[in-house]
Amino acid sequence: MNMISLTNITKSFHVGKASHFVAVNDVSLDIAPAKVTILKGPSGSGKTTLMTLIGCMARPTSGRIVLSGMRAAWMTSEDPSGVEITSLPERFLNDIRRRTFGFVFQQFNLLKGISVLENVMLPAYPTGEDHHVFAARAGELLEQFSIARHAKSPVEWLSGGELQRVAIARALINDPAVIIADEPTAHLDTALSREFMTIVGTLKQAGRTILIASHDPIVYDSPLADRVVEMRDGVITSSGPKL
Amino acid sequence: MILHPAVLSLMTMSLLVGIMVLLAGAVGVRILISWNIKSGSELQLSLERQTYLVSTILAYTFVFQILSLFLYIYTADNLHGLFVGAMCAVGTLNVNEYGYPVLMLKVLNFLLAGTWLIVNYADTQGFDYPLIRAKYALLLLIAPLVLFEAYEQYQYFSGLHADIITSCCGALFSQDTRNISGDIAALPARPMAIVFFAAMAATFASGLVFYRKGRGGWFFSAASMVAFLVGVASLISFISLYIYELPTHHCPFCCLQKEYGYIGYALYATLLGGAVTGLGAGVLMPWRNRGSMVRVIPKLQRTLTLATVILYLLFTLIVLYRMKFSALTLGW
Amino acid sequence: MNKAIERHKNILEFSLSSLLRRKTKNASLLAIYTLIVFAIASLLFFLSALKRESILILKDAPDMVVQRMVAGRQDLVPLVYAKEIASLRGVRKVTPRLWGYYYDAPSGGNLTVMTAAMPAGFIKIGSGVSRLRRATVADVIVLQSYDNEVPLMLEIKEVLPYESELAAADLVIMSDLDFRKLFKFPQGHATDLALTVANSRELSTLAEKIVDRYPDARPILKSEMLRTYDSIFDWRGGMMLVMMIAAVLSFIIFAWDRATGLSAEERKEIGILKSIGWETSDVLLLKFWEGAVISLSAFFFGVIAAYVHVYFFSAPLFQPVLKGWSVLYPQFKLVPAVDAYQLGVLFFLTVAPYTFATIIPCWRAATIDPDAAMRS
Numbered sequence: 039m040n041m042i043s044l045t046n047i048t049k050s051f052h053v054g055k056a057s058h059f060v061a062v063n064d065v066s067l068d069i070a071p072a073k074v075t076i077l078k079g080p081s082g083s084g085k086t087t088l089m090t091l092i093g094c095m096a097r098p099t100s101g102r103i104v105l106s107g108m109r110a111a112w113m114t115s116e117d118p119s120g121v122e123i124t125s126l127p128e129r130f131l132n133d134i135r136r137r138t139f140g141f142v143f144q145q146f147n148l149l150k151g152i153s154v155l156e157n158v159m160l161p162a163y164p165t166g167e168d169h170h171v172f173a174a175r176a177g178e179l180l181e182q183f184s185i186a187r188h189a190k191s192p193v194e195w196l197s198g199g200e201l202q203r204v205a206i207a208r209a210l211i212n213d214p215a216v217i218i219a220d221e222p223t224a225h226l227d228t229a230l231s232r233e234f235m236t237i238v239g240t241l242k243q244a245g246r247t248i249l250i251a252s253h254d255p256i257v258y259d260s261p262l263a264d265r266v267v268e269m270r271d272g273v274i275t276s277s278g279p280k281l
Numbered sequence: 282m283i284l285h286p287a288v289l290s291l292m293t294m295s296l297l298v299g300i301m302v303l304l305a306g307a308v309g310v311r312i313l314i315s316w317n318i319k320s321g322s323e324l325q326l327s328l329e330r331q332t333y334l335v336s337t338i339l340a341y342t343f344v345f346q347i348l349s350l351f352l353y354i355y356t357a358d359n360l361h362g363l364f365v366g367a368m369c370a371v372g373t374l375n376v377n378e379y380g381y382p383v384l385m386l387k388v389l390n391f392l393l394a395g396t397w398l399i400v401n402y403a404d405t406q407g408f409d410y411p412l413i414r415a416k417y418a419l420l421l422l423i424a425p426l427v428l429f430e431a432y433e434q435y436q437y438f439s440g441l442h443a444d445i446i447t448s449c450c451g452a453l454f455s456q457d458t459r460n461i462s463g464d465i466a467a468l469p470a471r472p473m474a475i476v477f478f479a480a481m482a483a484t485f486a487s488g489l490v491f492y493r494k495g496r497g498g499w500f501f502s503a504a505s506m507v508a509f510l511v512g513v514a515s516l517i518s519f520i521s522l523y524i525y526e527l528p529t530h531h532c533p534f535c536c537l538q539k540e541y542g543y544i545g546y547a548l549y550a551t552l553l554g555g556a557v558t559g560l561g562a563g564v565l566m567p568w569r570n571r572g573s574m575v576r577v578i579p580k581l582q583r584t585l586t587l588a589t590v591i592l593y594l595l596f597t598l599i600v601l602y603r604m605k606f607s608a609l610t611l612g613w
Numbered sequence: 614m615n616k617a618i619e620r621h622k623n624i625l626e627f628s629l630s631s632l633l634r635r636k637t638k639n640a641s642l643l644a645i646y647t648l649i650v651f652a653i654a655s656l657l658f659f660l661s662a663l664k665r666e667s668i669l670i671l672k673d674a675p676d677m678v679v680q681r682m683v684a685g686r687q688d689l690v691p692l693v694y695a696k697e698i699a700s701l702r703g704v705r706k707v708t709p710r711l712w713g714y715y716y717d718a719p720s721g722g723n724l725t726v727m728t729a730a731m732p733a734g735f736i737k738i739g740s741g742v743s744r745l746r747r748a749t750v751a752d753v754i755v756l757q758s759y760d761n762e763v764p765l766m767l768e769i770k771e772v773l774p775y776e777s778e779l780a781a782a783d784l785v786i787m788s789d790l791d792f793r794k795l796f797k798f799p800q801g802h803a804t805d806l807a808l809t810v811a812n813s814r815e816l817s818t819l820a821e822k823i824v825d826r827y828p829d830a831r832p833i834l835k836s837e838m839l840r841t842y843d844s845i846f847d848w849r850g851g852m853m854l855v856m857m858i859a860a861v862l863s864f865i866i867f868a869w870d871r872a873t874g875l876s877a878e879e880r881k882e883i884g885i886l887k888s889i890g891w892e893t894s895d896v897l898l899l900k901f902w903e904g905a906v907i908s909l910s911a912f913f914f915g916v917i918a919a920y921v922h923v924y925f926f927s928a929p930l931f932q933p934v935l936k937g938w939s940v941l942y943p944q945f946k947l948v949p950a951v952d953a954y955q956l957g958v959l960f961f962l963t964v965a966p967y968t969f970a971t972i973i974p975c976w977r978a979a980t981i982d983p984d985a986a987m988r989s
Contacts, residue, residue: 053323090984095888097321125319128329129892130408136890147885151634160886163623164895166616208889283844284851286657287954289858290961297969330980333893337972345965352961355954363840363847443844444837 042069042092042216042247043120047101049087061087062098063272069249070265071107071215074242076258077251079269085251086220088269092249093218094123094135105134107215136165140209142219146201148193148208155180155189158208165212172211179207183237199230206237216247223254231256238262283363287356288438291349295431298345305335306424309417318410332413335420336401342427343394347553350387353434354534363443370534379437386430392557393423399561403581407573415568467531470519470611477515480508481597484559488590491562492583502563505589509556512596516548520600523607547599555592558585621902624895628902635879642871643911649864650915650963651922653857657955658923659931660850662947667842670780674838675708675807677816679823680831687831689802694827698806701822703815709803711792715785718757720745724785726795731788735770741782743772759797767791778946854962861962865970872974880981887983896979904971908964915963916956924949 049062062084069075069092077085090096091103106120123131148157155176162172180186183203188196196204202222209217223231231254238248239262250257258266268276308331317325357370357380367373374380397419404412487501517533524536524544536545562585568574569582632639679698681690692709699707711728722745731737736754738746748754749772756765773781792798810816820832875883883896891899922928924947 049321051323087984096982096984097326099321099323101321124321126408127318127405127410129405129894132890132892141888143888147888149882149885152630156630160627161890163627164620164891164898166620166623168619169623212890283847284855285847286660286850286854286962287958289851289854290958290965293858294961294965294969297966301969301972330893333897333980334973334976337897337976341968341972348957348961352954352957355957359954362843365836365840443847444840 041071041106041120043104043106044068044092045102045104047088047091047098047103049084049091049096050099053099060272062091064101065272065274067267067274067277069216069247071247072242072245073264074238074248074250074262076263076266077249077269078253078258078266079251079275080253082271083269084272085269087272089218089220089249089251093139093141093216094131095141097131098124105138136161136212138215140212140214140217142202142205142209142217142222144221144224146205148201148204150193152192153190154185154193154196154204157193157204158211161208161211176207176211179210183207198225198227199233202226202230202234203237214246216249217241219248219250219252221252221254222250223252223257228256235260235262283360283438283441283443285356285360287352287359291353291356292431292435292438294345294349295434298342299428299431301338302342302424302427305338306421308332308335309420309424313414313417313421316410316413318413335417336398339394339397339401339420339423343391343398346387346391346394350384350391351537353384353387354537358534358538360441363441365444369532371532373441377437377440379433379440383430383434383437386426386433388553390423390427390430391553392560393419393426395557396561396564397423399557399581399585400564403565403568403574403577406577406581409573411572411574412568468514468518470522473515473518477511477519477600478597480504480511481593484508484593485590488586492586492590495579498566498569498582499563501586502559502566505555505559505593506563508593509552509559512552512593515600516552519611520548520603522611523600523603523609526607526609528609528611544599544603548596551592551596551599555589555596558592559589561585562589620895621898624898625902628899629906631899632903632906638871639907642868643907645864645867646907646911646963646967647915647918649861650911650959651918652860653854653962654916654919654959655922655928655930656850656853656857657959658919658949658951659928659947660846661955662923662950664843664846665948665950666780667846668839671835671839671842674835676810676813676835677808677820678710678833679806679808680833681805681827681829682831683829689799690805690830692801692803694830695803695806697826698808698823701819703811703819704808705811706809708807708809710805710807711789711798712804713792713796713798715756715795717745723783725783726785726787726792728789728792729786731770731786733788733790734766734768735788736767736791737771737773737784737786738769739773739781739784740775740778742785743769756795758795760794765791765795861966865966868967869970869974872971873977875978879978883978883981884983887981893979896981897975900971900975900979904968904975908967912960912964916959920949920951923947 044065044067047062047065047067048060050058050060052058065084065088067088077088079085087096091098102122102124104120104122121134123134126134149160155173158176158179159172162176165172177186177189180189183206185196185200185203185207188200188204193201193204206217209219223234226234235256238250238260242248242262252258257263265277267274312328312332315324316328354370357373361367361369361373364373364376367376374384397416400412400416400419404410404416484501484504484507487497487504490497491501513533516536517531521531521533521536522528524541525532534545535541536548537543538545562582565578565582565585569578679690679694681688681694690709695707695709698704713726715724715726716722717724722742724742729737738748738754743749746754748769750769753766753768756767758765767787773784787795793800808819810819816834816836820834823830823832886896886899887893922930927946
């Protein structure tokens with residue numbers, strides 16, 4: 039069972055300086071596996087920061103984060119109580135992140151000047167995997183999302199919806215168990231937003247855990263959402279149907 | 282001071298590297314004081330970022346040391362014509378009392394930098410950075426040594442004055458100012474050869490035991506270091522004789538030249554390489570059974586041991602080959 | 614092991630595409646880098662080629678040359694000295710030499726005049742002289758002699774071959790008789806004495822003996838000449854290099870600046886890379902490969918350009934510095950003398966400082982926080 043468990047997580051910036059602020063304040067949360075969890079809240083509520091902490095992209099200032107149900111290369115056997123990732127050095131954190139999490143960013147964050155295919159393959163470059171193997175996988179993903187014909191095109195040529203799908207394909211290149219998306223529908227119209235949620239449904243069916251930060255009703259009011267967590271000023275104000 | 286381009290390049294680079302290593306040392310001090318892996322504070326994160334800077338600097342320093350070692354030797358060789366009585370690098374290095382110390386410092390710093398990189402590698406494989414304090418303590422040893430080497434090198438080069446024609450009497454004054462011995466102290470050949478083969482055999486044997494059974498790591502590492510020193514002494518004492526096919530030519534540097542097929546490079550590469558890996562294996566011993574290192578160090582040590590054995594074996598084989606096919610025969 | 618190689622390959626490929634994506638910025642860096650390598654390489658190649666030439670020329674120099682000094686200045690050697698010195702044990706042969714410098718007023722050039730066994734009235738000249746006086750075989754050159762009598766008319770018997778340019782461009786070889794006439798050179802004297810010695814190890818002892826007998830004599834050994842030339846070349850080369858240090862320093866600062874000044878675009882790119890799973894060490898490797906590609910290209914192109922500059926065009930860019938006020942400058946083709954050692958020195962003077970200058974900026978770039986990409 040894949041579960042991400044956060045206990046008393048705080049993240050502060052510029053401690054001891056005039057610009058000191060606390061982005062996430064004493065948050066405790068459990069993310070259930072194979073479910074869709076939505077983080078709802080205005081900008082500045084800390085949901086993006088929280089997602090970077092969950093997604094092993096940053097370290098909390100205090101508190102504990104434990105991942106269970108996954109196996110790191112350097113563990114002797116699967117630890118039933120999970121792996122505490124709070125104070126892991128970067129390369130281990132990164133290793134876990136690479137195999138467990140896939141990110142979809144608000145601005146898509148695709149690299150300009152390189153092709154769609156290359157963009158999708160990028161996360162796999164430093165893993166040392168054979169180029170042909172992940173190139174094939176990338177091709178399959180493009181097929182899956184019906185953008186294979188754009189494989190060699192530079193990303194500048196694609197429409198918003200197509201870019202969205204490239205971003206999702208890239209997030210899936212290392213076959214992660216968890217997908218984290220930050221305001222994925224912010225630049226999409228209603229039709230494309232609904233299309234996005236359809237894709238989410240497919241991913242959920244494949245057994246992946248989905249975590250989305252959004253203040254778009256199409257997302258948080260969707261029947262696919264299993265749980266909605268509301269945040270404001272770095273604190274959780276309400277937590278939707280628990281499972 | 283001889284304003285030779287090579288001299289300038291060696292001195293500038295030594296200075297640059299010295300500054301960089303000093304910087305790394307400053308980071309090291311900060312880390313030794315404030316490191317706390319459990320903390321998520323900004324200071325800790327910043328320190329973790331700085332460790333990458335230190336390892337990058339040390340990696341470049343390692344490469345630089347070995348290159349500058351050979352450049353130094355070659356430059357000394359190149360300048361020999363400027364000094365009366367100097368036949369090759371040996372003579373040039375003898376011109377003042379800094380020549381050889383600088384050489385030894387370069388070798389030492391090369392070995393230390395290599396060891397640091399090995400320790401660093403082991404450390405980063407462990408999720409709790411168990412070797413961090415030892416690593417940065419070692420760095421605080423390396424930094425001043427590198428700076429000291431730069432200083433000594435400067436002293437050496439600035440103390441070199443070519444024996445050129447003086448304004449009044451060409452030959453007279455330039456020839457009797459000093460007597461540079463072109464000889465290098467060489468130990469008697471036959472006993473040295475016995476010691477050499479014995480040292481190598483001890484290293485191989487203990488290496489195999491350590492590789493297989495995981496016992497006797499300290500002994501193996503010590504043996505490899507002794508073998509290194511013996512190897513260098515042997516090069517001067519009897520190996521050089523076979524290379525140059527002359528019973529009186531002991532120079533350890535001439536074998537780097539073209540006329541001897543650059544065999545010197547093969548010899549020094551294997552000997553120095555084996556020394557680094559052997560030393561590294563030994564330095565890791567204290568942490569062999571600690572925490573996260575249990576899964577990392579023994580495996581790493583086995584690889585290092587294998588590397589040492591193979592490199593020293595190659596060295597011995599090259600020596601044997603030269604002994605067999607040399608035109609010179611020493612009456613054993 | 615395989616994994617490591619694959620990782621390097623993939624990242625190298627990406628670094629190449631990265632470099633090509635920012636063509637203008639990298640092109641200017643490459644151009645300046647190549648220029649620096651070119652300048653320093655030209656200097657090194659030129660110096661070592663000249664050194665080589667000087668060694669070759671000095672190979673045929675006499676073992677010892679004895680000059681005479683009067684009040685610290687070189688004066689003529691009485692031929693009596695020659696007889697005495699010839700009688701010293703170990704001296705095989707003493708040859709009095711007649712040579713000097715002649716200022717040719719009409720052309721403004723300084724000619725080196727030497728003597729050889731030749732019929733009077735004939736000379737052999739170097740190709741530089743031939744060019745200067747626009748004269749060739751069978752032409753007659755007129756030289757004003759020192760005693761203000763009728764000028765010397767000398768017919769050119771031979772022009773020395775082009776290959777001897779470096780040593781002989783300004784040379785005029787004439788007979789002893791003409792030489793003495795030209796310079797009003799006193800009989801019974803020579804410019805200096807050239808000695809051939811039986812055992813080269815005895816040279817210093819012989820020198821001592823000579824000075825003992827004739828305190829105003831200055832013996833100069835061939836080895837000293839070699840050493841002095843070597844020294845001068847090194848020294849001159851070093852001086853030029855020191856002047857170039859200013860250029861190298863500015864290059865270092867430029868390189869640092871370039872590496873530090875990441876555009877917002879680049880910063881974003883690295884943030885993206887880190888957010889999609891690239892570690893700090895992966896980005897460091899990327900930066901390393903970018904730097905390596907640029908360094909190796911600059912080195913390669915710079916060396917080739919320098920080679921062509923020095924060995925095909927005889928270093929025209931250095932001419933003003935080396936020529937000075939010389940009117941008679943030899944046209945020479947240098948023999949290529951490049952070896953691994955020189956390339957090593959060049960590497961240490963160019964690539965190594967560049968690499969060290971970029972360590973900190975590259976590290977700064979590589980440690981950009983991944984979550985910075987989340988909040989663009």
